[in-house]
Amino acid sequence: MIKAAEKASKSVIRDFGEVEKLQVSKKGPRDFVTKTDKLVEKIIIDELSKSKKNYSFLSEEIGSIKNKDRENIWIIDPIDGTTNFLHGIPHFAICIALESNQEIISGLIYDPIKDEMFFAEKNKGAFLNNHRLRVSNKNSIEDCLFSSNHEGVKFSNLNMRYSGCAALDLAYVSSGRLDGFFHNKINLWDIAAGALLVEEAGGIINNIKDYKNDDINIRAASSVIYDEMIKNLKDF
16 A cells, blocks of 8 residues: 555656646646546556455545455545645645455555655554554643534634645544544545544544445544534534
8 A cells, every 4th residue: 555655646746746837827737637636546556456456446536446356445535635736735645545344444644745654554553654643632622623624614613624635634633633523425535544543543433334435424533522522513
């Protein structure tokens, strides 16, 4: 997974440099970014297929690829935070997760601009560039910082941020930079890796298996503040 993400990141970094030049053109960079998304997806699928030939895939761009092994599924978001990428904002990530027998067992979120590799394996912990991660231990909700999409930010009276990249929001919860994240109607490929990161860093995630892959309501926070966050979100 790390090898695939690092290989794909070379294209992402190169194309991100081009995006800034395209901002000033009348057409803008939209078509160019769509091509980048598809190229990154292809690199990741090709690289993962070399080591696990029969595993299936679920990816944002290409959808579902059912291979011989349907119990092991790579879940991919080539660029999470595409709108940021599109506008030349350096806050986006490559996401890869592995689902085995309907359980996420490993997940990776790579921020190629900051060169931050978040990685987790089931029951083996969560890491950022090989340093062990733990969720925040703040116990006063007034001291906490939460993230969501624009709907969540509008709804909540908590201290909020809206970064435009759900994967990095979850990675930041796992590393204690954020205390919680919530989002309605989100896709599995946006959160699969991040959900495992939060759990392996000692945080709590609601049961995302209760939802369809393209319509998930996620709640993630440190174990200290989770219940209080949920109380604040009872009508969301």
